[in-house]
Amino acid sequence: MRHAVGQHCATFDKSHMPMRRIFWTALALFQVTPALSQDLSEPLSNVLPRSAAEQARVASILQAPAQFDRLQPFETLPAGAATVRYRADRTVFRHPSETIGAQALDFTLGQAMFEKLWVSSPSSTKASDGLGPLFNARSCRACHLGNSRGHAPDGPEDDAQSMVLRLIRPDGSGDPVYGGQFQDFSTSGVAAEGRVRVDWLDAPVSLSGGENVMLRQPSLSVTNLAYGPLDPETGLSARVAQQMIGLGLLEAIPTADILALADPDDRDGDGISGRARRVTLLGTEDKQLGRFGYKAAMPTVRAQSAAAAHGDIGLSSPIFPAAAGECSLAQTACQEAPHGDGDVREHEVDDTGLDLITLYSRNIGVPERRTPEDPAVLNGKRVFHQIGCAACHQPNFVTHRLQDQPAQSFQLIWPYTDMLLHDMGPGLADAGPLGAEWRTPPLWGIGLTAQAVGHSQFLHDGRARSLTEAILWHGGEGQAARDSFAAQPAPDRADLIRFLESL
Template identity: 55%
Template sequence: MASRLRSRRPLRILRWLAALLLAPAALAGDLPRIGPGDVAADPHLAVLPRTPEEAARIAAITRPATDFSAPERFEARPAGAATAQKRADGNAFSHPSANISFARELDFKVGNGLFRKLWVSAPASTEASDGLGPLYNARSCQRCHLKDGRGHPPAGPEDSAVSMFLRVSVPAEPGDLAPELRAIEGYLATRPEPVYGSQLQDHALLGLPAEYRLAVDWEEIAVPLSGGETATLRKPAWRAADPGYGPLHPEAMLSPRVAPQMIGLGLLEAIPAADILALADPDDADGDGISGRAQIVWSAEFARPMLGRFGLKAGAPTVREQSAAAFSGDIGLSTPLHPAGWGECTPAQAACRAAPDGGAAIRGGLEVDAEMLALVTFYSRNLAVPARRDMGDPAVLRGKRVFHETGCIACHRPKFVTHRLADRPEQSFQLIWPYTDLLLHDMGEGLADHRPEARATGREWRTAPLWGIGLTGVVNGHTQFLHDGRARSLLEAVLWHGGEAQAARDAVVAMPKPDRDALIRFLESL
């Protein structure tokens, strides 16, 4: 009976979607509920089926390690055949997939050019580059993701905040949501701030005020460690100073976001949704204290609910949607998914909406047309993961054992095998080592932003992939981690873990110093 009910669910959703398009108002009070089981398909991928023999091989090769005397087979290439074998220098995150063809590498390079393009205000003599703003956080994608790596919070009042911003929303009632969102089980009702929208921009074109200035106050917290050591954490209090359009709503919820590194996104997108959902344990049925939950978001690209994978709370289902949202919110550029030429300007910002935009007839009235968006998406999908370093070092192997035995792999899942894909050879059927489950986890009050996003609560975050994390200092010149860059080292990042990760964090505090040092050494090798 249960299997027959599950088999009817996709048909039921299709009928509901058809009815929604014809008569949305009539469905406001009676919508079929959409849960994780309804998003197991991957409509964005041309998937070829796995054979039973392949499924058995995948199950065997993705089991967690039990022998830490030597590196595992294939561990040197965390992105499979796509792994970059270049020098681990300042360009380590900017290489294309190693298995890319010559013709497709040309597309990668054109996409890189668009990713690096500096946009200017409209109208301009360079029509292909105008359309910036009117409100924006950066003039190019590269300005936030410097060298395709991680952003950082401003070091002081005079330092730029270009690689981070504040998301903003206000509480709402379920009835305020669109019908398709109300149908998603556990979707948490919020709405954009009435004047400032969903994201605060700290730059504006000449003649318009910026929305705010990012400000922060730091509090230092001492954490005693075994062996007589003491670590010092810094706790931030983020503020939207100097609001340019009047006070924010009294119930405004702010969430700081540092730009994440860009590597391996296409491979994360190619992990079968069913494999991610199989790791979810929302009720902690196995009693291990870990209760990962699937994020479910509405896809503007496919007009259906999908598994969220990208963003710090997994708010985007595909690389294309993440890219389009960044063009709109960060730079103020219109795309096929966000066609408004004024970007994030709200109806309350009339002068902003009235400013000229860079939409051109040759691009269908858009500033970034479908072809340009496709090239940037292709570039983002094919930024390669660097090869592992020092895998056989005894300290690294000891740290890997500590990582496994402490329970870190309950969320930072080491291995997956991607879909076999008909049209994405670089990502097709690769054994990858991202060290994430792409699920939402309660990380405790210390990391809470108290701002829900889709199904994610104010205490939940998506497990961050760890591949490449040890090269952050080489690529970006800093070692600042977590969603707002508060952690100044990998050890500080671990010590901020709470909630479901509290037991693992406490084990790191209490373990012998040589084990703790080895754990950090292992993370630095990723």
């Protein structure tokens, strides 16, 4: 076992062990049917319908053609009124939305939950125990460092703290023993599942003008397996932590406006489809649009946060009530280890705790753009639109008008994502049933990655070491845009990168 945590409970009295808990997995709770659908309910219950006049105003803003000789109205404020001032330091993604208002105190409490280091049970600190028994990290912050993205390990020596390994069989289920996620840490008395290993294979690419770029492709494996071999059908999918800014605004985009961009059968013949993912909360008939996570598996910030607590840290919550976290029935020591619920808290993360984490995760500010009117940036924006990047990286939306939620209500936002799944080709594909399909990631804040977290690795598994590499990995529906990028004159390519850096 690697890195046992909570040595003090190594000799706990076995007679107090709780009975085996009900076993749930993250994957079982949300049934997933990828499909275009007209019958999706909104994730938020406090939506105020738009008046006809508002509808018309929104349509005229969103349909206005992009401008390249000057700034468009409000383009410098990616999150509308919620946009935060740019700070030239590592805290750049650590400030509450400008619109946080009366919720500022709750934001601070939520931040404390996000940064809290959980400890194993039993413990004298009753409010912070319940870690694991299997886990990937002891806090949300450990992976979402600086609220920015995680990174892949450089080699065997680098521990994969901010990267998670999903285990997926072709039918979408997890491994029968190891479950849907590989936990490389554990509390004392329980064996960690093993170690993750990433080897990098080089793949050279040449661009117009004689420039050469070396791409690296990950080769994933697991070693030191503590519970026997993986099922022969189990595939591996590595994912680095996602950036945390502006999530409440993405949640407040009207579902209909996202569905209007979907074109699953490519009826307009532009080579771009875009599929809406439909997720069902098990036990209900309620279908919602999947918005969060790399495969758009989760409909709300709250569900995604609860799933993270469950799979990544081993914490139960009202949405994922298993105190043993992700451990499977075959992992008996994990099932039988002591838990942190049922004492002072009903769940290891109770309703109030989950509300605070959700409020924090929804309200992390998106910084204003830095040099949007630089002629090189404007030229880069022209290239971005002309070679088809905006077909998936949809520049703007207007959020719903929301009752009692002023922080996200009726804002013109510039996230550069359509929130849809796209086939990105075999080079980026993983083993699951959605294989090559990934949700278009928002590009806001992407130019601040190095400043926020000290690295500039991109894409779902952190394989790209620069924005240029990230673009060159685009295949499938993104192949044509990628090829145009590679064929652009070098100065235009440089301007496109400057434009991305200004977001």
